[in-house]
Amino acid sequence: MSPFEDEKLDPRVKRTRQMIEQAFDDLIKEKGFQTLIVQDITERAGINRATFYAHFPDKYALLDHSIRHRFHQELEKRMLNVCQFSLGNLRNLVIVVCEFVDKSHSQCAHSDLQFQALVEVQVRIQIHGLIGHWLEGLPSGVDFPATRASASTAASWALYGLAVEWNRTRRMPPLEEYADQVLPLLAANLGLNMEAAAPLPA
Amino acid sequence: MSPFEDEKLDPRVKRTRQMIEQAFDDLIKEKGFQTLIVQDITERAGINRATFYAHFPDKYALLDHSIRHRFHQELEKRMLNVCQFSLGNLRNLVIVVCEFVDKSHSQCAHSDLQFQALVEVQVRIQIHGLIGHWLEGLPSGVDFPATRASASTAASWALYGLAVEWNRTRRMPPLEEYADQVLPLLAANLGLNMEAAAPLPA
DNA sequence: CAAAGAGTGTTGCTTATGCAACAATGGAGA
DNA sequence: TCTCCATTGTTGCATAAGCAACACTCTTTG
Numbered sequence: 496m497s498p499f500e501d502e503k504l505d506p507r508v509k510r511t512r513q514m515i516e517q518a519f520d521d522l523i524k525e526k527g528f529q530t531l532i533v534q535d536i537t538e539r540a541g542i543n544r545a546t547f548y549a550h551f552p553d554k555y556a557l558l559d560h561s562i563r564h565r566f567h568q569e570l571e572k573r574m575l576n577v578c579q580f581s582l583g584n585l586r587n588l589v590i591v592v593c594e595f596v597d598k599s600h601s602q603c604a605h606s607d608l609q610f611q612a613l614v615e616v617q618v619r620i621q622i623h624g625l626i627g628h629w630l631e632g633l634p635s636g637v638d639f640p641a642t643r644a645s646a647s648t649a650a651s652w653a654l655y656g657l658a659v660e661w662n663r664t665r666r667m668p669p670l671e672e673y674a675d676q677v678l679p680l681l682a683a684n685l686g687l688n689m690e691a692a693a694p695l696p697a
Numbered sequence: 698m699s700p701f702e703d704e705k706l707d708p709r710v711k712r713t714r715q716m717i718e719q720a721f722d723d724l725i726k727e728k729g730f731q732t733l734i735v736q737d738i739t740e741r742a743g744i745n746r747a748t749f750y751a752h753f754p755d756k757y758a759l760l761d762h763s764i765r766h767r768f769h770q771e772l773e774k775r776m777l778n779v780c781q782f783s784l785g786n787l788r789n790l791v792i793v794v795c796e797f798v799d800k801s802h803s804q805c806a807h808s809d810l811q812f813q814a815l816v817e818v819q820v821r822i823q824i825h826g827l828i829g830h831w832l833e834g835l836p837s838g839v840d841f842p843a844t845r846a847s848a849s850t851a852a853s854w855a856l857y858g859l860a861v862e863w864n865r866t867r868r869m870p871p872l873e874e875y876a877d878q879v880l881p882l883l884a885a886n887l888g889l890n891m892e893a894a895a896p897l898p899a
Numbered sequence: 900c901a902a903a904g905a906g907t908g909t910t911g912c913t914t915a916t917g918c919a920a921c922a923a924t925g926g927a928g929a
Numbered sequence: 930t931c932t933c934c935a936t937t938g939t940t941g942c943a944t945a946a947g948c949a950a951c952a953c954t955c956t957t958t959g
Contacts, residue, residue, distance in 0.1 A: 506743055507915050507946065510712075532936065541708055543917045548938065709916060709945050734906065745947045750908060 512550060514540040516561055519554075524602050528558065528610040555613065562599075562617040569595055570625065580629035585681060589654060589674040592622065596658040597666065615655060623651040630685070650684040657681075714752060716742040718763055721756075726804050730760065730812040757815070764819040768797055772827065782831035787883060791856060791876040794824065798860040799868065817857060825853040832887070852886040859883075 518539035522531055533554055537544045551557040569591050570576045578584050599614045626647040657677050661670070668676070720741035724733055735756055739746045753759040771793050772778045780786050801816045828849040859879050863872070870878070 505915070505947065506745075510743065511916080533938090534936075541712065543708075544937090545918080545939080546916055549915080553938085707917065707945070713946075735908090736906075746907095747909080747948075748946050751945080755907085 508550075511540075511542060511546060514542060515547060515550060515557065516564070519557055519561055528554075528607055558610075558613055559617050562614050563621060566595055566618050566621050570621075575625065579632050582678065582682065582687075584629075586674050586678050588622070588625070589657070589677060589681070590670055592618065592654055593658040593661050593670055593673070596655070597662045600662050615659075619651050619655050622654055623647050626650050626685075646685050650681050653684055654681055710752075713744060713748060716744060717749060717752060717759065718766065721759055721763055730756075730809055760812075760815055761819050764801075764816050765823060768820050768823050771797055772823075777827065781834050784880065784884065784889075786831075788876050788880050790824070790827070791859070791879060791883070792872055794820065794856055794860045795863050795872055795875065798857070799864045802864050817861075821853050821857050824856055825849050828852050828887075848887050852883050855886055856883055
């Protein structure tokens with residue numbers, strides 16, 4: 496459930512990965528993802544090129560890892576990775592995703608479509624996993640429009656799409672307001688009627 | 698002449714030394730030199746204890762190296778390590794030494810006498826080397842009170858002593874003024890009569 | 900005095916990283 | 930088309946770093 500714990504790993508490995516990730520993050524801001532070559536990363540990180548390939552198959556794998564890592568950190572900040580389902584937590588998730596998408600889109604220079612697509616895939620996977628985990632924790636009596644798997648799929652796509660839309664409209668309305676506005680939509684995906692007495696704590 | 702150039706060294710070695718030196722500097726500020734044990738340094742640096750001993754015989758050698766390194770950096774900042782003798786350069790050297798002594802004494806918490814003594818030895822060695830190098834570059838016609846070797850010895854001790862004194866009087870008078878004040882003393886050590894027409898550019 | 904603990908250096912072995920060279924791919928330009 | 934060049938992954942070998950264990954010295958504490 497938590498692929499980024501501080502495993503008791505060889506300190507050399509931990510250091511090298513940190514240096515690679517740091518160099519990668521910096522370079523993406525500076526020259527974007529597409530024009531970035533592996534040699535840039537290893538030079539900035541101060542490691543050998545062969546060492547890079549000992550850790551990542553290529554720069555795409557590194558990007559995937561980096562996105563997962565950073566998004567997971569955002570979840571950790573709000574403890575969304577160690578909680579149960581509630582409308583309040585779902586609302587926080589909306590906020591996290593919107594902010595993350597906004598930050599990603601702003602830092603990639605030339606509206607790099609490939610970059611954005613790769614971000615989307617990784618983030619959606621994580622959202623899907625989190626919501627799926629939440630739903631597993633619900634009592635079996637709760638009804639869903641379909642299976643729980645379908646529910647988390649629909650909700651994760653919907654949530655990401657809403658985040659992109661919020662970014663596209665130049666972050667209007669304000670995030671808190673937007674979260675309140677779209678929360679019923681997502682709740683509906685999950686089979687929750689917000690007008691009736693919700694079976695969950697808000 | 699320059700023991701700290703960016704030699705083409707194995708990047709692993711460069712990294713490890715940097716981490717050790719960084720951890721050492723931080724820890725000295727936090728808990729002083731005497732109470733510091735090697736294990737503290739290696740833990741903070743994130744390296745193995747055996748690796749430490751592969752680079753330094755003990756914490757005293759590390760301190761020596763650290764002082765030499767930092768003092769040399771100060772010389773480099775003002776390009777005193779790549780210039781010839783002049784009264785202006787000697788004056789700059791006074792300023793560098795005063796500032797360095799002051800910084801060292803302020804950062805060592807409990808007026809750690811051993812620490813101060815170790816700093817003194819290393820800094821004086823460097824001053825001695827630099828002045829000696831300067832004197833070698835002078836034309837053979839210039840007169841000294843004694844040999845050039847004696848002159849640089851006397852001057853280096855005198856200069857360090859003056860720096861300690863300036864620190865002891867709570868940095869009074871202001872550094873620039875103090876430098877002008879003591880410059881004739883040091884010049885006399887080097888056989889230069891500042892009242893007569895100096896054979897050197899000011 | 901004895902025993903326990905903390906810190907020091909050292910050692911043998913394992914593992915990760917550095918380095919240089921290589922073939923393979925693909926794009927740019929004559 | 931052809932060559933040139935940059936980039937990519939990969940490989941074998943050299944070297945640095947990690948790790949656990951050891952003996953040794955001091956200090957502390959009962």
